[in-house]
Structure formats: C-alpha cells, structure tokens
Amino acid sequence: MPETPALRGRPGPGLGEPDDHGVSEHESEDVPPAEGGSPWARSSQAWSTAGVQWEPGGEGSGPQQSHAANPYGEGPQGGGPYAEGQAGQIPPPPPYTGPQQPFTGAQPPFTGGQQPYTGPQPPMTGPQQPHTGPHAAGPYGEAPHAANPYGEGPQGGGPYAEGQPGQGQFPPPPPYTGPQQPFTGAQPPFTGAQQPFTGPQQPFTGPQDDDDDTDLRQSEEWVQPKSKKRKRKAGALPKMLLTVAAVIAIVAGGGYGVFQWLKPEPPAPPSAQGESHAADDVFDGDASAVRDGAAQSLTRVAGAGNTLAIGGVEISGDKSRSLFLFTTDGGTTWRSADVARAGGGDALGAAPMAIAGGKKGWVALSASVEGRRLSWTSKDGTSWTQSQVEPAGAFTDKDQILGVAVTSKGYVAVGYEPAAEFRDDKPVLWTSSDGRTWKRRSAEDAGLDAGDARLNRLRFVTAKDDTVLLGGSAVKTEGSGDKQLDLLLDAFWQSADAGGTWKKSDIQQVDGSFGLVRGTGATAQGFYAIRQGGKDKDFYGVVMHSADGASWKPVGRVGKGGSAQKQPLVMGVTGSEQGLSVLINKDGATEVQTSPDGRQWASGDLGKNAKRAVTAVGPAIGNSAVAVGRTTDGDADGFLSVVSAQGKVKEVDLREVPGIVTTERQITKVVSADGRALALGSANSDGAAWSSADGMKWIRTDTKALGGDRLQRLRHAASGPQGWVAVGNDGDGPLVAHSADGSKWSRVESDALRPAKGTALSVNAAAHAAKGYVVVGGERKGDTPDAPAVWTSADLKNWKRGEVAATEGAVTRLRGVVGGPFGYVAVGGIGARPSVWTSADGASWTPKTMGLPSGANAGHLTEVTAHGNTVVVLGTATTASGSRVFGLVSTDGGKTWKPSRVPQPGNKATITSLVAGQKGFAAGGSTEDDASVWTSADGRTWQQIAPAGDRVRGPGTQTYAGMAVFGDSLTGVITTPGTLRHGVVLWKGPLGVG
Secondary structure: OOOOOOEOOEOOOOOOOOOOOOOOOOOOOOOOOOOOOOOOOHHHHHHHHOOOOOOOOOOOOOOOOOOOEOOOOOOEOOOOOOOOOOOOOOOOOOOOOOOOOOOOOOOOOOOOOEEEOOOOOOOOOEOOOOOOOOOOOOOOOOOOOOOOOOOOOOOOOOOOOOOOOEEOEOOOOOOOOOOOOOOOOOOOOOOOOOOOOOOOOOOOOOOOOOOOOOOOOOOOOOOOOOOOOOOOOOOOOOHHHHOOOOOEEEEEOOEEEEEOOOOOOOOOOOOEEOEEEEOOOOOOOOOOOOOOOOEEEEEEEEEEOOEEEEEEEEEEOOEEEEEEEEEOOOOOOOEEOEEEEOOOOOOOOOOEEEEEEEOOEEEEEEEEEOOEEEEEEEOOOOEEEEEEOEOHHHOOOOOEEEEEEEEOOEEEEEEEEOOOOHHHOEEEEEEEOOOOEEEEEEHHHHOOOOOOOEEEEEEEEEEEOOEEEEEEEEEEEEOOHHHOEEEEEEEEEEEOOOOOOOEEEOOOOOOOEEEEEEEEEEEOOEEEEEEEEEEOOEEEEEEEEEOOOOOOEEEEEEOOOOOOOOOOEEEEEEEEOOEEEEEEEEOOEEEEEEEOOOOOOEEEEEEEOOOEEEEEEEEEEOOEEEEEEEEOOOOOOEEEEEEEOOOOEEEOOHHHOOOOOOOOEEEEEEEEEOOEEEEEEEEOOEEEEEEEOOOOOOEEOEOHHHOOOOOEEEEEEEEEOOEEEEEEEEOOEEEEEEEOOOOEOEEOOOHHHOOOOOEEEEEEEEEEEOOEEEEEEEEEEOOOOOEEEEEEEOOOOOOEEOEOOOOOOOOEEEEEEEEEOOEEEEEEEEOOEEEEEEEOOOOEOEEEEOOOOOOEEEEEEEEEEEEOOEEEEEEEEEEOOEEEEEEEEEOOOOOOOEEEEOOOOOOOEEEEEEEEEOOEEEEEEEEOOEEEEEEEOOOOEOEEEEEOOOOOOOOOOOEEEEEEEEOOEEEEEEEEOOOOEOEEEEEEEEOOOO
16 A cells, blocks of 8 residues: 555544554554544544545645546546546546556547556446336345444544445545544543542541452552451351452563452442433533534435435544435425434444435445445435444455445445456445345356456446446456557446346447446436547537447437547436436536436536535436535535536535534533533534533633634643643644633643654643643654653643653553642553553653453553542453453552452443542443443442433443532533534432442
8 A cells, every 4th residue: 555644634544553442553452442542543433434535635635646647548637536626637546556557648539449558447437226116036145134233443444445436426535624623633532530629528538448458469569568367257258259250460560460350240230329411502512603513525326216315424523423315306405314223322424435226225335344334224215224234244345335226126236346456356246135235246156248358347337127237347458568458448238137147238439439438327218328529629428328228329418518638527427217417527617417318418517616526416306416525625514516407506505404514512521620610522623611610500611712723622621729721632733721710711832742743742631739730641653652741830831741651562551640649640551451650740750550350351541530648540441241440549649559349230331530529439431331420438449320310321322521529419421322412411419329
C-alpha cells in the first residue's frame, strides 16, 4: 500500500494503532478494551467503519496520481473522486500497484471495441433496479436466515478503496475538511477520577481490615506487608476455597500485584435505588451556532415503484450513524427512515456502498467492517433492519461491492476481490434470497465465459423482472516481448432466470462510440447502456438499447458538447420504470439529464461548485430525478438536489427533514469540587461545559473561546486556588482551558503544550495538589509506541513538561490522575498490564506495574480518586468470557496497595466514573450494557446498586458519564443510546452503603 500521510489534521490510514479493541504492532493481543478507543485511532475507526474515505479531495490534499492515460482515452485522471469544478476528472479505482504501460500522450478515441490497458481501470457506474416480479423459488439456494447481532468495531483493512461504482453511482468523496475534524489526538474515554470532595467531611477511618490478606505478597517495599492471620471460627470454610482461581502473582516493573475475583456463584441482582428523570433539554447546545457539528454524506440511491430511497452516513468525531431517507411523491416531501439492528442494540454507523429495491424488497450492503459485511433490508424502503451478513466467508475483507440488483427470487450483487495487479483481480458474484444470507460464486462457478480474455471485475448488474444484465471488464494480452500489450474489454452476459444461467451479450461499438460502457440502467422499455462517443469538438454519450439484454442497437445521444480536453463525461447511469437518469460532468459543471426512452433528453444544470461533491444519481421517480452527495467546506452537510422532468433544479435543505441532521452533543465526564459540579463535553462540535450547584439544575457556561473549525471536546477538569483547568482535544491536538470560577473559559496558550513536528499530543486528565496543577496525557512520535506525557503549572499560565519514562517497546497510557496530601497518583496501563504512577511534585514520576486478576488476559486502570491519604483506583480487565471491573486501594498515598472486591453480575462490565464523598466512595459504569453504581465505605469492599428508572436500562448501552457528590448523596449523569446526540438521564441516589 502506498504510504499515506496525515492530511489536514487527520492521520492517514496507516498512522494509528487500532483502538483498544484491537492490537497495534507495539501491543500484545491482550490489550484490554476501552470504549471509544485509543488516543489516535478513535476517529479513524469511525470514518473507516462508516465506509468513508480519509484523504480529502481537491488541491493540496495529498499526493496525486500520475497523469497517465486512463482506459477511456479521456485525458488525465484526477487525483481523487469526482468533485465539481475539476474538469476531466473521474473517480479513480483502488491504487494500482502493478507495472504500468509507458505513457505516450493522450489516447485517441478507440473504435474497435477494445482499448489498450495503460493503468488502473476507473470505476464504472451502474443503474438502479426497477421493481421486479412475484417471488418464486430460484437459483439462490439459501433459506431465509435470521442474522445474528454483529460485533461492533473498526473497519478492517483501513478505509474502503475507491472505485466502487454502484447502481448509477460512483464512490462517495473523502471526508470533508471543514469544521468537524475527526478526533484523533484526544484521550481515551477513561480519563481518571473526580477531584476529592472538599466540603464538610465526616470522620473517615480508611479501609477496614478483614480476616483475609492471604492474597498479597511482600516482595517489594511498596506492597503492603501481610497482616497476621486471625483464627477462623469452627466450621467456617476458608475464604480462599470460595474464590475463582484464588491467587495470581505477576512480576512487572519491579513489583508484585495480586488480585482475586469474587465467589463463583453469581451475586444477587442489585436493588434499584434513587430516582431518575430525562434531562435531554437540560444540557442544551448553542442556539446561536451556525453549524450542527456533524458531517453528513449521502452515498447511494435506489428507486422502485413510487419510492426513492437514499442511504448515507452521519459522522461527528469518533461517532457515526447510518442514514436512510425516502420520498414517495417524486421528491416533493422527504422523510427519514428508521434503522433498527437485528436482535436489538445500537445499529452500527456505516455507509451503504450499494443499494437496490424492487417488489421482492430492498437491500443495501456496506463496506467491510472488521472483515464482515453489514446488510440493510427493507420491505418497502421506508424502514430498514441492519444485520451482519452470513456466513462470514461470503465476503472477504478485500472484496469491493460495485452493485446490487433485485429479482423476484432474491438479490444479485457484483464486484471483485483485488489482487496485487489490476489484471489479476478476481470477479465475484453474490446471490441471496433474503438479503442477509449470501452465497459467493466465482466467475467460473457462475459460468461467465470471457473467451480468450481474462475476466477481472464484475462492474454492473441490472435487473428487469427476472431478466438480469451483468457487465464486467476483461484483460486480453496481445503481442509478445516488448510489443506485448494488454487490452481492456467489455464483457456482458444476460440471464433470463434471475441469475441462474448466463449467456454472452455483445454491446457493439457504433455511432462513434469508444472505450468501455460507462453505465447501465433498466426501464419499462428494457435495458440501456451508455458509452462515450464523438471526436474533435463534438463529444457525447452513445445510448444503446435492448429489449431483452441480448441484442442491442443505438437509440440516441446524451450530454453533447465539449472538446477532446473538456469532453462531457458520463459519470453515472441509472434507471427506473419511468425512465433513465444520467449524471454528466461538463467542464466542471454538473448536469442531470433524464429521458423516458433514451432518445429525448431534458437537462437540469446543477452548476459549478468546487465545494460540493456529487456521489450518486437517482432514477426518475414521479417525473423527478435526484443527485446526492455532500458539501466539502464549512460544516459539511449532505447534498440533495431534485431535478424535474422539465430540468428545474431544487436543492433540499436536509435540516428540514426530521431525523437526518443531528445537532452534535456529547457529555464525556462530570467532575466536582468546592460545591460545584461541571459536566464536560461538546455541543455543535465545540467544547462545552455545564455547571450545577445541586446536581439537578445545570447552566451552560461560556465556552465561546473553545470553538473552532475542528471538533473541540472537553474530557476532564480539576479545581485549585487559581481556578479551574479543563482538558480535551482540539481536532487532533490538545485543548487546555482555564476558568477563574468555572463559568467562563479561555484557552491556555503554551509552547509546552504544542506538539513538535512529527509528534502528536493528547491531554487526558487533570488534578491539583500542594505543588500545583498537573495534566497527564500521551505523546506519539512516528511509529514508536505511545508514550506518557505530563505537564505542570503553578498558576495555570506557565506550563512545563514533566518527566515520566516510557516503557521500551510497549504502549504506555496515562488515563487519569488525582492529587492529595500525598502528592499525585496517576493510573493507566503499560502494554496490557494495569499500572500506577506516583509523584511528590507532579514533575517526576515513578511507575508501578500491577498484576492482572486471575483469569484476565489484559487490564488497564482508568479511574482514580482520593480522600486524605486513601487512594482508590478502578479499571476494566478482559477475560475469555468478557470484561470485569477490578480495583486497588492504598491507605498511604500510593506506596502500598491491596486489591478491592467489586461485585458484578454477568460477563460484561465497564467502569467510567469514580468519586469520593462524606460516606466513602462511589463508582459508575455499566453491567451488561445497563447503567450501574457501586458504593463502598472504605474503597475495598463494594456493593452494587441499580439506578432506578426506565431509561437507565434496555436496548443499547446506558452508562455513567460521571458523578458528583452533594452532601451525602450522589448525582449521576447517565448517557443513553444515541450516536451523535445521546440521550441524558439525571439520577440522584445514596452515597453510603445501605
């Protein structure tokens, strides 16, 4: 793969290691999961999982492809997907790594039906499918199969390769480069603990001893010596016999740490306590903001009957969600379609790469997601169900899906599996009876014969009832030695039995046509295919027609005008029962031309707009066609224009379509100090903070100084005599802010917080103690593992870099920090091991690597809080069966540690918040995706309670963004399912143990 640099504040596909669900080259396979991912990979995951490319198009966006003649003889190929205002460009295919033919100048039109192969094949665009006939048994061979819930995660193999023409569409453009930059330099979601509660305190005696200290070793000075054993009452069983894998000791970083799990029998379900109420309107955004803070891109279009459906994706930072909208009245009104996940839970945010509809139903397919494919199925295009494609081997991680069609018997999809050389790509045909279970067929298996040429890709599939037209490309080698030349040929087949058997179909070169077919479509009158044609200053598209997909004749021309250098390019073709739609690029201007029969054409001029990228053309439904895509500047928005049969163009404001455009809002953390609580996060993609004196009433603070063109998000804060310091991310860089009282914020400008050339920085958490303020985060230089980073300040104005050593060959992450009379304690992980760092002054740090709980293969500490010299830390460990919460407690400011006991039902638990208060400690997180609270009087023995309320449990993930202590009660901010704007619930409950 060619090296891809980081562009416009975002890493290229090869920059970051996977998030904590994955493994980087510097980590073992044991790296524990952490919701949201690692500092530099979280946004990469969102963009690639969504199926949207990384590199922005346009001038200055990165290395451009060489201007070798492309197989169409149309002049230089542009360096990116077709963007308006760039004449002569067509969407490129995936990078070609094989040998290139020498470039000798622009190719003349080729009229013999063949074309010299001189480089990679630009993608072709195919049609939408009209409705099809009634259902019947057929060649698909798959019984309907209920899809299992898919496993969420990053898209494997990096962003999808360009060159995936769908039905009348070409690849979506790269991510926009405006305000909403992917979040790549900020902290992981587990960012440390709250500040110690400094209000009136009850006498606190620290952790209470018990009669079991047999799980600790005393090989190092910092491990607390074992207390004397107490006599056990007669008849009592040793506690060690009740544990699961009682003891594990591990030497790491010069120290021993030992943990034990709970008793093997599952704990009783926690009782519901407290009260909760919806608070979506409590944490409001900026009503005066001119942007919504999210990027929308519409990627694919399909039509059947009177319904036109559009698929796309919405992305904000490290979050994404799939979009579907539809019209049933020719584009006069638009509505958003519901998207549900089969089996329940949150639907994954991925972009449809191919979509089609018919009487059998509707289907859409995604790019690769961790080597698997997602499908969306719909009865009528107005609501969709997302499933994981079965079986796993039906699609490989490399497969490129170029189109899909609907017959009365099921669905047919086409594409190819890329090879090292373009000529060796492997064509693939897929069939399905239900859109969820697919059968993979090679060209040989399907009986697709290309004669003496080598078929390398299937590019188009178009259906009319049960007659299917299939198109591909083949490479034919002629000559030998230095005179050997590869010719690129069209290859077409027709099936009269819904894809069961195939016969060759010859679409001849006539009427001055040359090159390969640019797109196909089907209408009530049959099938259509369009090639480029013309010469000198008269160029056009040659329209071929066939009633049955077997015999062809020319019937008209489309897109006339231009010159050899600025000839009109056919960019997309699609059809419906009502007629054809063709997308034309004329010298950088975009036109949508429509025709009922391929003879007479009406043109709708979308004009020139270099800040708009059109990704697909939709079929004529209700006498109107559509063009979709996105804008590429400012607050990148989805683009939708409706073109009437008379050529009138109307752009649709997607903000007027309920459910399509989200006003971004995320709450990432809650901190408290001096009787004030702050909820931190982002709104409209700008840094945001809300303040409360009682936990129930929240006021938006003034964070105008924390906005900008990229994504700004606050993630942690700390209070001290000089005021508050808050940390987060500004795009891919650090964001540090200051406030005297937490009500109005300004940016901290310091050279110490600016990354050096070739270096990325993140700031994750903050704390205050006697020696001043401390901020912890991370640093990355090139391909070296992530290293810890620390900054200190006495006055919040002057900052210095502290000293904290990296561990050679291992990723080291500082996730949280707390201050107290002992100095400072930070938590995180080294490689796959939980670790603690201590410092007396915040400038020089000493690491202590802890052991893993028995049965765990990885673990990181993520939360830390303190009361006096008692320091409590919690984290999440992974096991063969899921994830577990574990913890440690120290009564001497971090010198020695004992394990804590944290009950939890099930095999899936995470911790996201930890606070100290009058009656002890409280932690928040989730178990089995439902919000959960743990309380402890001493930080060592915990009990679990369930927050009361309906919205704190159910489908999707509910968890605590954070907690604040007010007297002897807790206020928790719970986030509920919602990708870019999650729901918010306020919960109030007890702090002490009941």
